[in-house]
Amino acid sequence: MTSPVKTVQFQRRQTYKELRSYLGGDLDPNSVTAALAAAYVDERLLKSPDSPSTRRRKLSALGAFWEWMALRCYTPKGMNPWKGFRLGKNESERTKPKKRPYTMPELVALFSGNPTYPALREVMVLGLYTGARIDEICSLAQGDIRFEGGIAYMQIVKSKTNAGARTLAIAHLIPLAVLKKRHRRNGPATAQLFHELKGGGYDKKLSWHVGQAFRYHRNGRGLTGATDFHSLRRTLITRLESLGIDQVHIARYVGHSLPTLAFQVYSGGATEATQAATGRAIGYPHEVEKAVASFIKQ
Known part of the structure; x- marks a missing residue:
């Protein structure tokens, strides 16, 4: 960070x-x-x-x-x-529009086309299904991923806030396949999960070039102004709310701070069981799932 x-x-x-x-x-x-x-x-x-x-x-x-x-x-x-x-x-x-989540038709449009920047498709998929920030995803190391009982546990170490440091449970088959493809069991734990990414900008963030490539792709799909990569995070939060997931569980999953003293001082944080329950609930309408599955296979 x-x-x-x-x-x-x-x-x-x-x-x-x-x-x-x-x-x-x-x-x-x-x-x-x-x-x-x-x-x-x-x-x-x-x-x-x-x-x-x-x-x-x-x-x-x-x-x-x-x-x-x-x-x-x-x-x-x-x-x-x-x-x-x-x-x-x-x-x-x-008159600059306020940033917002993607609509379902916009997700179908976003997860189409043929972006060629290395790892962009995979980073986008993880953003949609985990709500993780772009720098959190691009900064992942091999040692941050482990598999247990058909679930991938993804540890977020580099985050912009203290609450952002968390372990996500990923059960959906599409992001699970991305992580299985990228994970190297016998490789160095400190090696980048997305090895081809290079730092950019004054602070040499691994997400810098990916962010530029995403904006170029998004603009090419006609989705400018009110949506950006962070809108994938907004979309997941909105989706979890619509599915009736408890607000505390949503906050724990996406790495939002909880305002009360009880949560800040006395709570031990989210357990892997509660994170897994949230992870299992994540899903999108059929047309979105179909578009994402096709997008990641190209």
């Missing part, structure tokens, strides 16, 4: 590097006047290809840096040239 602190540090370094490039090198921070800051915002920040939220984050980082320098007497207190700007949301951001 990538530390949020490291992510913020990287983003801020990039922001300072971009400002330094605009200024032509190192300058005394006191030479960055309000007029110079305004020119940077108008000429560089607002004209960048960044999203409005990224522009606001960068402006906030610059303001915070100047506040830090003022506290250490590098610049006069109260003289922050990055304060007072308003970078509002543009029309596309205001």
